[in-house]
Amino acid sequence: MNAPHLPDLKNAHPLEALPFDNHFARLPAAFYTRLPPTGIPDPYPIAVSPDAASLLSLDPEAASHPRFTDYFAGNRALPGSEPLAAVYSGHQFGMWSGQLGDGRAHLLGAVQTPAGPIELQLKGAGPTPYSRFSDGRAVLRSSVREFLCSEAMHALGVPTTRALSLIGSNLPVIREKVETAAVVTRLAPSFVRFGSFEHWSALDRNHELRVLADYVIDNFRPALRERDKPYAALLVDVCERTAEMVARWQVLGFMHGVLNTDNMSILGLTLDYGPFGFMEAFDPNHICNHSDTHGRYAWRMQPRVCHWNLLALGDALQSLIGHPDHIRELIEHSYWPHYERCFQQAANARLGLAQVLPGDADFVGETFGLLQRQRLDLTCFFRALSHLPAQASREERVVSDAPLREQFSDRDEGHAWLLAWRTRLAREGRDDATRQAAMLACNPKYVLRNWIAEAAIRAAGTGDFALVTRLLECLRHPFDEQPDNEAWSSPPPDWADGLTVSCSS
Template sequence: MPAPAATLESLPFDNSFARLPEVFYTRLAPTPLPTPTLVAASREVASLIGLDEHQLQRADFAEYFAGNRLLPGSEPLAAVYSGHQFGVWAGQLGDGRAHLLGGVSTPTGPLELQLKGAGQTPYSRFADGRAVLRSSIREFLCSEAMAALGIPTTRALCIIGSPAPVRRETIETAAVVTRVAPSFVRFGSFEHWAAKGRKDEVKILADYLIDHFRPTLREEANPYAALLSDVARRSAELIAHWQAVGFMHGVMNTDNMSILGLTLDYGPFGFMEAFDAHHICNHSDEQGRYAFSMQPRIAHWNLYALGNALQSLIDPEQLESLIDGAYIPRYESHFLQLMRAKLGFASAQDGDEDFLGETYGLLQRQHLDHTNFFRTLSQLQGEPAEATRAQADAALRDQFIDREAGDAWLASWRARLAQEHSVDAERQARMLAVNPKYVLRNWLAEAAIRQAREGDFSEIERLLDCLRKPFDEQPHNAHYAKLPPDWASHLEVSCSS
C-alpha cells in the first residue's frame, strides 16, 4: 500500500546537500515576512512531495512557506556558486535570495524544497534578498506550464505574498515562491571551485552528483567524463524542447544552467508569438546574446565553461569529444524528432531538414504566431477536395500575410504527408498531442499579476488550471489562446522580472 500523505510536520526530509562540507553553503534561517498570505498553490506538486493537499488550506501554511516557521526536519541553507553572466566572468554569486530547506524523500527520489525571496544571505551582495509578487507569479505559472508541456523543469509548490514593500523600478510587494527540484546545483557551482583552484571541492561536488543522481555513471571508465557527457546530452534535449515549443529563457548565464538538464530560474522568459528567430525577450539583453536563435549556441558555450571547470577530473584534450560528441548530434536529432512530430510526420524521409528550413523561413517572412500556426495545422486535412480546399484551409490561410506563399507551403507539406500515406485521423491526433493550444504568453501572466496586485488571486488559479492541460481544446478557456491585445505590445520583461 502507498504511504499515507504527509502533513507539514511529517514530511520525510533527507537533506543530502546539507551533508556536504560547509564550504558549499551557509546555514541560516529565512527572514520572516509580515502578514504572509497564500496566493496560489499547486496540488500536483504537493502530491509529488507526498504532501496531503488538505495541508494547503491550513491557517499556518503561509507561515511555513514564507519562512516564518521552519518545517520539522528542514535545515535551511544558502548555496555558494559563481558563473558567467552575459558571457563575462562574474565571480562569486550564490543563493542571494534563496534558502534551501532540504530534500524530501519520495518514491521516485528526493525532491528539494527551496524558498525563493526569503531574505538576505551572505551571497546577496548589495541586494535585498527578496522577490516581488510579479516575478513570483511568473515563475510559479511558468514552472507548472512547462511541466505540463513535458519540458524538464523545476516545479513550484506555492506563492506566499506579503504587504512588505520591496523596491525595484518602483515600490512593489514581497512574495516567496517555493521551488521544487531533485537538485539546484548549477554549472556555476563547479565554476566557483575551479576558479579558486580548489580541485578537492570540484571532486566532492562531482561525486555527490554522481552518487545521488547518476549512480550508473560509476560503471564508466571515467565517471567524471561520463557526467560531462550526460549533462551535454540532457542539455541538448532541453534546448531542443525549448526551440520546438518556442520558449525563450532570456538569461542563460552559467549560474542559471541546471546540472540535471532542467529549466532553471524563470525571469525574463517568453513564448514566441509573431515569429522572429532573432527575437530578444529580455529587455536587459541589449546585445541579443540570449535571442531565440542563439539559445542552442549559448548552451553549447556554457557546456565548455562547465567542461573547463572539470579539467582537474577530465583530460582537457577530451573536452571537445565529450561535449561536441554528445551535444551536437543529440540536439540535432532530438530537435528534428520533435519537429517531425509537430508537423505530423510519422517517419523520417530524405529532405526533411530542407523542408524544416523552408518552414522556418515561412514563419519568419510571414511573422506567424508560433503556437497558433502549429495548432491550426494539426487540424487540417491531408487531401481536401479541390473545390473545398480554400474553405478547409481558411483557419490557417487567414494567418498569412501572403496567402499564395501559404498555399505553396501547404502543397509541399501535403506532398510530404503523401510520401508516408498519412491517415488524417491518426495524424491529427498525434499532432494535437504535441502542439499545444495554450502556452503562458506574457500578456496572460501580466493580466493575472494586475489582478493579484488588487488582492484578487483568482486569475492565477484559472490560468493554472488551463495551463495544466495545454493540449486540450478547453472551449471555456479559448480566450487564453488569442493573439496578444494591443496593450500587450508595450510589455517589457527584464532581469528584474
C-alpha cells in the same frame, strides 16, 4: 491528455511529517551557509499547485493546514528542514562574475519520494551572505510569472524545476518602482548549477570539485559510477540533457532570457525563470529580455549559448577529466548531434511526421522561414495545422484550411507550403485521425503568453488572485480545448504591444 496526477491518499504525507533526507546539507560546510529565512510580514496564500504537491505525496488538505502559509513564507521552520544557502559562481552575459550564490534562496532540504529526492527551496525569503548588497526579496510580478511558468513548462513536456506554492505579502520592495514581496517554493531533484562547479575550479580547490561531482553522480546519476571514466560520462550526460532541453525550447518558441552559467542546471532542467517569453509573431532574432542589449540570449542564439556554457563547465572539470582538447571533443560529439536529433524529432512531431526522412531538415528550415517571412504566431500556426486533413479535394480544402489560411499575409506562399506539407505527409500515409491526435497532443493551444501573465499580475496587485488560479488550471492542460479560456489562445491585444520584461525582479 495531461490529466492531473494526484497523490495516493493511502500514502500521503501530512504537512509536518514530510520525510526529509537532506543530503546536500551533509556536504562539507564550505558548500553553503546555514541560516534560516527571514520570512515576510503578514503573509497570505496566493496559489498552490496540486501537481507539484503530488510530487511530494502531500496530503491534499496540506494547503489548508493553519501553518502552511507560514512554512512556505519562510516565517516558521518546516519540521525536518535544515535551511541553507548554497555558494556558486558563474559567467553572466559571457563575463566572469566570480562568486555568486543563493542571494535570495533558501534550500530547506530534500524530501524522499517514490521518484527520488525532491528538494524544496524558498525563493524571496530574505537576504543571505550571497545577496551582494541586495535585499534577498522577490517581487510579486516575477513570482507570479515563475510560479505559473514552472508548472506550464512541465505540462508542455519540458524538463523543468517546479513550483509548489506562491505566498504574498504587502512588504514594500524597491526595484524600478515600489512593488510588493512574494515567496515561491521551488522543487527540483537538485539545484546544483554549472556555476557550482565553476566556483571550485576558479579557486583551484580540486578536492571540493571532486566532492561535488561525486555528490551529483552518486545521488542523481548512479549508473555513471560504473563507467570507466565517470566524470567524463557526467559531462556527456549533461551535454545530452541540455541539448534535449534547449531543443524543446526551440520548437515551442520559448526563450529563457538570461542563460548565464549560474542559471544552468547540472540535471538539464529549465532553471531560474526571470525575463522569459514565448514567441508570438515569429522572429528568430527576438530578444525577450530588454536588459539583453546585444541579443546574446535571442531565440536563435540559445543552442549556441548553451554550447558555450557547456564549454565553461568542461573547462571547470579539467582536473577531473583531462586535457582541454579531450573535453572539447566530448562536448562536440555529444551536444550538437543530440541537439540536432532532438530538434528534428520534435519539429517533425509538430508537423505531424512520425518518421525522420531524408529532406526533412530542409523542410523544417523552410517552415521556420515561412513563419519568419509571414510573421506568423508560432503557437496558433501549429495548433491550426493540427486540424487539417492530409487528403482533401480542392473544394474541401477551401473549408478545412480556412483557419490556417487566414493567418497568412501572403496566401500564395502559404498555399505552396501546404502543398509541400501534404506531399511530405503522403510519404508516410498515416490516417488522419491518428496523425491529428498526435499533433494535438504536442501542439499546445495554450502557453504562458506575456500578456496573459501581465493580466494575472495586475489583478494580483489589487488583491484579486482568482486569475492566477484560473491560469494555473488552464496551463496544466495546454493541449486541451478549453472553451471558457479561448481568448488566452490568441495573439496579444493592442494594450499589450509595449510589454517588456527585464532581469529586474
